[in-house]
Amino acid sequence: xxxxxxxxxxxxxxxxxxxxxxxxxxxxxxxxxxxxxxxxxxxxxxxxxxxxxxxxxxxxxxxxxxxxxxxxxxxxxxxxxxxxxxxxxxxxxxxxxxxxxxxxxxxxxxxxxxxxxxxxxxxxxxxxxxxxxxxxxxxxxxxxxxxxxxxxxxxxxx
Amino acid sequence: xxxxxxxxxxxxxxxxxxxxxxxxxxxxxxxxxxxxxxxxxxxxxxxxxxxxxxxxxxxxxxxxxxxxxxxxxxxxxxxxxxxxxxxxxxxxxxxxxxxxxxxxxxxxxxxxxxxxxxxxxxxxxxxxxxxxxxxxxxxxxxxxxxxxxxxxxxxxxxxxxxxxxxxxxxxxxxxxxxxxxxxxxxxxxxxxxxxxxxxxxxxxxxxxxxxxxxxxxxxxxxxx
Numbered sequence: 001x002x003x004x005x006x007x008x009x010x011x012x013x014x015x016x017x018x019x020x021x022x023x024x025x026x027x028x029x030x031x032x033x034x035x036x037x038x039x040x041x042x043x044x045x046x047x048x049x050x051x052x053x054x055x056x057x058x059x060x061x062x063x064x065x066x067x068x069x070x071x072x073x074x075x076x077x078x079x080x081x082x083x084x085x086x087x088x089x090x091x092x093x094x095x096x097x098x099x100x101x102x103x104x105x106x107x108x109x110x111x112x113x114x115x116x117x118x119x120x121x122x123x124x125x126x127x128x129x130x131x132x133x134x135x136x137x138x139x140x141x142x143x144x145x146x147x148x149x150x151x152x153x154x155x156x157x158x
Numbered sequence: 159x160x161x162x163x164x165x166x167x168x169x170x171x172x173x174x175x176x177x178x179x180x181x182x183x184x185x186x187x188x189x190x191x192x193x194x195x196x197x198x199x200x201x202x203x204x205x206x207x208x209x210x211x212x213x214x215x216x217x218x219x220x221x222x223x224x225x226x227x228x229x230x231x232x233x234x235x236x237x238x239x240x241x242x243x244x245x246x247x248x249x250x251x252x253x254x255x256x257x258x259x260x261x262x263x264x265x266x267x268x269x270x271x272x273x274x275x276x277x278x279x280x281x282x283x284x285x286x287x288x289x290x291x292x293x294x295x296x297x298x299x300x301x302x303x304x305x306x307x308x309x310x311x312x313x314x315x316x317x318x319x320x321x322x323x324x325x326x327x328x329x330x331x332x333x334x335x336x337x338x339x340x341x342x343x344x345x346x347x348x349x350x351x352x353x354x355x356x357x358x359x360x361x362x363x364x365x366x367x368x369x370x371x372x373x374x375x376x377x378x379x380x381x382x
Contacts, residue, residue, distance in 0.1 A: 079378070081365070081369075083361070083365065084349075084361065085358060085361050087358070087361075087362065087365075088358065091358070091362045091365075094362065094366065095365060095366070095369065098366060098369050098370075099369060099378065102373050102378050103378055104380060115349065116345070116349075118345060118348050118349045118352055119352055119356055119361060119364055120364050120365070120368055121364070121365045121368045121369070123368065123369065123372050123377065125377060125378060128377050130368075130371075130372050130375065130377055132364075132368035132371065132372070134348065134352065135345055138341065138344055138345055138348060139341055142337070142340065142341050142344065
């Protein structure tokens with residue numbers, strides 16, 4: 001069963017943030033022992049993360065716990081989607097829910113912003129690539145009508 | 159027989175001189191005898207001079223004998239021609255000389271004719287040889303000229319083909335650049351239009367639809 005820390009992750013960016021927080025907590029333990037971690041949880045970590053850690057580490061060795069979290073974070077695969085706009089949190093949730101519902105294992109979304117694609121999305125996962133952007137549609141259409149366009153341009157120039 | 163007339167005259171002169179000498183000696187001998195007989199008759203002292211006379215006589219006799227012998231020898235060793243024979247000989251000599259002269263002249267004329275013919279034929283010979291040489295040289299050059307012309311033509315063809323290839327490459331490159339430029343322009347226009355026309359909800363719908371299509375195409379299958 002996955003920790004809630006892992007379960008709540010939706011994007012690759014969130015993984016990196018959590019990884020930094022875990023590293024910070026591990027450092028606190030290393031420097032001041034497990035007793036020192038409470039200060040870090042209060043001052044340096046997001047509320048939902050702190051609460052989840054407190055809940056999940058009541059009878060668990062903190063070092064082992066953090067090690068497991070890091071290993072789990074390394075195993076998570078990501079689906080890359082390139083968008084022509086910057087989506088809201090709600091949109092991201094909807095995209096994540098759709099993709100996760102069809103994947104057997106935990107995944108996260110890697111969100112990329114590229115206004116050049118004009119609209120639609122470019123998806124990349126596990127070495128596979130699909131371009132559903134408007135740019136691709138325009139380029140394909142242009143290839144088919146290239147000669148006609150050049151003729152038109154030539155006539156327009158004259 | 160070709161005998162030089164001068165030689166004949168010399169021989170005749172020599173003979174004549176010898177005969178005259180003999181005659182002179184004989185006359186001198188006879189005079190001497192005459193004087194001797196006269197002296198012998200009139201003088202009493204002939205016993206003192208008779209050995210001297212005998213010696214003189216002997217010497218003279220020997221001289222005369224020698225001269226006669228020499229004359230006889232000369233006469234016998236040389237040909238004695240009569241005037242008629244000399245005339246015939248002279249005629250024969252003249253005839254031979256004329257014949258040889260004629261032969262020499264004819265030979266000279268033939269030589270002159272042949273030489274002239276040879277000289278005239280030289281240009282012809284030269285022309286023939288020159289013509290043959292020129293034909294040979296032109297045939298030799300013809301092959302080389304044809305070969306060179308073929309090589310030049312091949313080089314030009316190759317160069318032309320290379321130029322054609324370069325032109326096609328250039329046209330292709332330029333066409334691609336033009337295509338890209340056109341595509342970029344169209345995309346920029348489309349973006350400007352669509353950004354204004356499509357709101358975030360419509361964008362979201364488009365993304366979800368694309369994810370649906372990707373799922374149907376098996377993009378998210380686990381055999382990755």
